[in-house]
Amino acid sequence: xxxxxxxxxxxxxxxxxxxxxxxxxxxxxxxxxxxxxxxxxxxxxxxxxxxxxxxxxxxxxxxxxxxxxxxxxxxxxxxxxxxxxxxxxxxxxxxxxxxxxxxxxxxxxxxxxxxxxxxxxxxxxxxxxxxxxxxxxxxxxxxxxxxxxxxxxxxxxxxxxxxxxxxxxxxxxxxxxx
Amino acid sequence: xxxxxxxxxxxxxxxxxxxxxxxxxxxxxxxxxxxxxxxxxxxxxxxxxxxxxxxxxxxxxxxxxxxxxxxxxxxxxxxxxxxxxxxxxxxxxxxxxxxxxxxxxxxxxxxxxxxxxxxxxxxxxxxxxxxxxxxxxxxxxxxxxxxxxxxxxxxx
Numbered sequence: 001x002x003x004x005x006x007x008x009x010x011x012x013x014x015x016x017x018x019x020x021x022x023x024x025x026x027x028x029x030x031x032x033x034x035x036x037x038x039x040x041x042x043x044x045x046x047x048x049x050x051x052x053x054x055x056x057x058x059x060x061x062x063x064x065x066x067x068x069x070x071x072x073x074x075x076x077x078x079x080x081x082x083x084x085x086x087x088x089x090x091x092x093x094x095x096x097x098x099x100x101x102x103x104x105x106x107x108x109x110x111x112x113x114x115x116x117x118x119x120x121x122x123x124x125x126x127x128x129x130x131x132x133x134x135x136x137x138x139x140x141x142x143x144x145x146x147x148x149x150x151x152x153x154x155x156x157x158x159x160x161x162x163x164x165x166x167x168x169x170x171x172x173x174x175x176x177x178x
Numbered sequence: 179x180x181x182x183x184x185x186x187x188x189x190x191x192x193x194x195x196x197x198x199x200x201x202x203x204x205x206x207x208x209x210x211x212x213x214x215x216x217x218x219x220x221x222x223x224x225x226x227x228x229x230x231x232x233x234x235x236x237x238x239x240x241x242x243x244x245x246x247x248x249x250x251x252x253x254x255x256x257x258x259x260x261x262x263x264x265x266x267x268x269x270x271x272x273x274x275x276x277x278x279x280x281x282x283x284x285x286x287x288x289x290x291x292x293x294x295x296x297x298x299x300x301x302x303x304x305x306x307x308x309x310x311x312x313x314x315x316x317x318x319x320x321x322x323x324x325x326x327x328x329x330x331x332x333x334x
Contacts, residue, residue, distance in 0.1 A: 011217070012217035012218070012221070013217050013220070015220075015221050015224055016217070016220040016221065016224060019224045033231060033232070036231045037227050037228055037231040038227075039231075040226075040227040040230050040231050041223060041224065041227035043227075043264070043267075044223040044226060044227055044264070045223060047264050047266075048219060048223065051182055052212060052219070053208075053209070053212055054182055054183065054186040055182065055186075056208040056209065056211050056212035057186060057190065057204070057205050057208035057209065058182075058185065058186050058189060058208065059207075059208050059211065060203075060204040060205055060206065060207035060208025060209070060210075060211065061189055061190065061193050061201070061204035061205070061208065062204075063204060063207055063208075064200050064201075064203050064204040064207065065193065065200065065204065093181070094182070095181075095182065097262075097264060097265070098293065098294070098296050098299060099219065099222070099296070099299045099302055099303075102215075102302065102303060102306045102307075103211055103212075103215070103306075105306065106211075106306055119315065122315070123294065123319075126293045126294045127290065127293045127294055129265070131181070132265050132266075132269075135265075135266065135269055136269050138269075139269040139270055139272065139273040140269060140272055140273055140276065140285075143334070144282065144286075144330070144334065147330050147333055147334070148286060148289070148290075148326070148330060151326050151329050151330060152290065152322075152326055155322040155325060155326055156294075156319075156322065158322070159315070159318045159319065159322055162318060163311075163314070163315065163318070166314070167311070172311070174306050174307060175305065175306055175307075175308075176211060176214065176306075177214050177215050177218070177302075177305035177306060
């Protein structure tokens, strides 16, 4: 018991445990801010838990099934405009917040994706999403949404080129945390 | 979401039919990757839910509406970089901003930094790319967001 407690305090889960205790206390005391925080936390959790585990399983399957040569040929360092097109397509078809793109970037890198395409993928994934576009148009109008899409696209492609230019002579890697 | 569910389900089934052993290996790999970043994700969500609760929407609207020039753009860029708001909340919030008189340029900068720049998720990003690359990508995205905002402001 004492050991379990010690392990917990030292683990990466300490913040979430303290957070849970704080939420419990604020429930008992009917502390309004605590209840709002809990509400928002569940909103975030549902967003994350509904898609991330699936995405990771998909990445795991991709990892064991797709041969490196194939990925490298299509989106590798020498893949040109077609390669960029593929990663933009891949990024825009997926849903989820920015941090959901990092594990995909790891797998893409492992399979031989070029530096430029890794960062173009991150840009496409975070800013342009086909599933979200209809939602955006509904709230912000067609003109604004289309303009944003058309202007954002060259901006993150430029970021991809800049990152590639800065990193091409260093040994760039994407790590798997944990 | 439905798409992801369908794609994952179909791939899992197909994979299982073709090679059971490979499928188990793939799923195990995927879950291991997920468990590796789970504590980090949870910590991020804790911080995000506390900050979003302490800074209510009307405060953000007032903050961004105070200036529509360069200062407004700067405030929007900072607020968007710090905040972690899911897309389905960001767009309605942006619509409230526009309706309360915030300029298109400021709104566009806010949305773009919200989506592309993440200070709260920076530690997680650094675990994948290293801290220097993570900071560089975020800084470049910040500059890019301001450029996007200025162009949208000029064209709307």
